[in-house]
Amino acid sequence: MDEALVTYFQAPHSFTGEDVVELSCHGSPVVLAELLRLLVSFGAELAQPGEFSLRAFLNHRLDLTQAEAIHDLIHAQTSFQAQLAARQLRGELSKQMQPIKQALIELIVWFESSVEFVEDDLDALDLQHFRERLSGIAGQISRLAESYRAGRLIHSGAKLALIGRPNVGKSSLFNALLGIDRAIVTPLPGTTRDTLAETLSINGIPVRLIDTAGLRETDDVIEKLGVERTLTAVAEADLVLAIASVESTLSDEELDLFKKMPVGLCVLNKCDLTSARHVEVQTALSQYAPVLSVSALMGQGIVALRQAIYQRLVSAAQINTEDAIITNERHYAALEQALTSLRAAEQDLTRGFTEEIALTNLHQALRQLGVITGETLIGDIINQIFSTFCIGK
Numbered sequence: 556m557d558e559a560l561v562t563y564f565q566a567p568h569s570f571t572g573e574d575v576v577e578l579s580c581h582g583s584p585v586v587l588a589e590l591l592r593l594l595v596s597f598g599a600e601l602a603q604p605g606e607f608s609l610r611a612f613l614n615h616r617l618d619l620t621q622a623e624a625i626h627d628l629i630h631a632q633t634s635f636q637a638q639l640a641a642r643q644l645r646g647e648l649s650k651q652m653q654p655i656k657q658a659l660i661e662l663i664v665w666f667e668s669s670v671e672f673v674e675d676d677l678d679a680l681d682l683q684h685f686r687e688r689l690s691g692i693a694g695q696i697s698r699l700a701e702s703y704r705a706g707r708l709i710h711s712g713a714k715l716a717l718i719g720r721p722n723v724g725k726s727s728l729f730n731a732l733l734g735i736d737r738a739i740v741t742p743l744p745g746t747t748r749d750t751l752a753e754t755l756s757i758n759g760i761p762v763r764l765i766d767t768a769g770l771r772e773t774d775d776v777i778e779k780l781g782v783e784r785t786l787t788a789v790a791e792a793d794l795v796l797a798i799a800s801v802e803s804t805l806s807d808e809e810l811d812l813f814k815k816m817p818v819g820l821c822v823l824n825k826c827d828l829t830s831a832r833h834v835e836v837q838t839a840l841s842q843y844a845p846v847l848s849v850s851a852l853m854g855q856g857i858v859a860l861r862q863a864i865y866q867r868l869v870s871a872a873q874i875n876t877e878d879a880i881i882t883n884e885r886h887y888a889a890l891e892q893a894l895t896s897l898r899a900a901e902q903d904l905t906r907g908f909t910e911e912i913a914l915t916n917l918h919q920a921l922r923q924l925g926v927i928t929g930e931t932l933i934g935d936i937i938n939q940i941f942s943t944f945c946i947g948k
């Protein structure tokens with residue numbers, strides 16, 4: 556039926572660490588279906604989602620962060636996401652965690668032996684020594700946890716809300732940023748009835764644009780809904796762009812609105828038009844945030860605007876591409892819990908509790924660090940993680 560290349564990987568030199576035979580055949584669905592039917596008739600079983608990665612994990616070929624990186628790599632939408640996932644796949648996160656864990660283990664050992672040999676409580680000098688080592692470890696964990704601000708942005712993307720009066724060109728700007736005709740543009744004020752959302756990649760960060768309806772006070776039911784949605788959009792946005800047009804002076808309503816909202820950037824649109832009010836509007840806007848002049852219609856200033864959006868998002872999150880970046884919420888949660896336990900251990904001693912209680916908290920912190928790489932995890936959670944993988948991975 557077909558000619559195939561058969562590759563035999565002898566244990567432990569395969570991806571899963573087991574004996575593995577790979578069949579490479581010609582890709583026709585008919586050939587593949589027939590081959591599978593034959594293999595199953597000889598007793599083979601079809602793999603569950605993520606089963607190869609799970610087996611590799613159980614056979615210690617990968618730790619959990621590496622297995623999760625495979626999932627992230629497959630689902631990467633931007634090249635930056637892919638780069639970070641590839642780094643994690645090479646084991647970089649685990650490598651960064653190793654010295655932290657080692658320091659904590661040493662601290663536990665030191666603490667245990669101190670507690671065992673002294674008859675009374677630890678003396679002041681010991682306590683001081685313990686605190687210093689503890690705060691060193693907590694500092695490293697905390698730096699790693701902080702990188703999640705940037706990691707979340709790279710992994711899940713940022714939300715951007717455009718606010719401004721009807722007809723200033725929000726939909727046009729939205730389209731210009733997106734590069735396609737997505738929102739409906741009309742010359743009538745207040746015709747953007749809905750919030751539309753679409754994702755674009757700005758220097759590797761997936762940015763979800765939320766185009767909002769106008770913020771005009773209104774009795775119109777449909778438009779009122781739009782206004783409510785605008786307020787919701789602003790509440791969940793990572794960056795708010797205030798849009799105005801060179802055509803008209805800012806109204807009291809706009810001034811009031813921009814003052815109330817956490818505006819990160821101002822966009823002065825319709826700069827292709829000659830307007831006597833241009834400078835006046837620009838000055839008024841500059842009291843809220845840096846102003847960028849654009850023409851959504853002609854595409855002027857859009858590249859600079861994209862760059863400014865990136866700068867704002869990145870500086871808020873402080874992305875340092877050299878260090879390990881936590882992109883996974885599960886890892887972040889474990890780091891935070893480890894920190895909580897370390898702080899509790901310190902407080903236990905300050906409050907004069909017995910050393911045993913502090914020790915329990917130190918062990919708890921160590922367990923939490925182990926959760927990240929999968930050394931300490933219960934089966935249910937492991938199954939849950941691998942079940943999100945595709946079949947064949």
Ligand code: GDP
Binds near residue numbers: 747825
């Ligand atoms: P929105 O209500 O704020 O979403 O505004 P729209 O994007 O629907 O634009 C309102 C009107 O302004 C439309 O007729 C657009 O063609 C026009 N418009 C938008 N941007 C520009 C621009 O940069 N220059 C000029 N001359 N007209 C624009």
